[in-house]
Amino acid sequence: MDFAFMAEAFPQIVGAIPITLLMVFVSAAIGWVLGLLFALVRRADVQFFSQAVAVFISFMRSVPSVILLYISYYVMPAVIYFYGQNIGIEINVSGIPAVVYAIAALTLNQAAYASEVFRSAIAAVDEGQFEASYSIGMNKTQALQKVILPQAMATAMPNLGGLFIMLIKDTSLAYYVGVYEITATANLLSMPTLNFIEAYIMTTVIYEVLSFVFNQMFRAEENHLKRFRAVLAAQV
16 A cells, blocks of 8 residues: 555545535536426426426436436537527637536436436325415415425435435546546546555545535435424424
8 A cells, every 4th residue: 555645645636626516516506406397397297398308307317427428528519519600609619618518417417316306205295285375375386385395305305415425426427528526636646656546545535525424414404304394284
């Protein structure tokens, strides 16, 4: 075990954590909002839109994340360029950072999985909660916003936490499209001296710490939402 290499490389690998967390937070924030919208569209059962969303979700869940990254990285620049040409704007796609394409792919992947999480969580709320909300003068939107979704979030939180941890791990695939996150940095540092074992031990520790910290945060939020759900259900 080359401890001198580990002592020298570890700070540099840790320095790549911000780019990893950037991909995680942006992809989760946008992806979960889209996922909630998709779930509501499917619940509303609007004929064309609900079917289109169902097809999108099926496709995204069937394709490996690394393939989505490749599609995003190699196809999206061409689409953006030709769209710009059609509207008379010259877009320098080569100037768009690789991390943008990685975030786009991870966001769509999160949206597909989060949609199913939200859909099942909303379905788990007793239909009587809707009727109780209507009886006190709420319309459908108000019932969803103030009664149904807060309770559904308590059900969805464990699965959302799992998606978040999965997303942390999936960011390591961004290495394939040139994003220098934790795994990419570890690989690049270990190549000249072939200290791959030491590099992967350090990355394992880093990913484990990140997963543990965020898992505890989601667990605390889950407990908070469960208490909130109990109070809200008693009031309606």
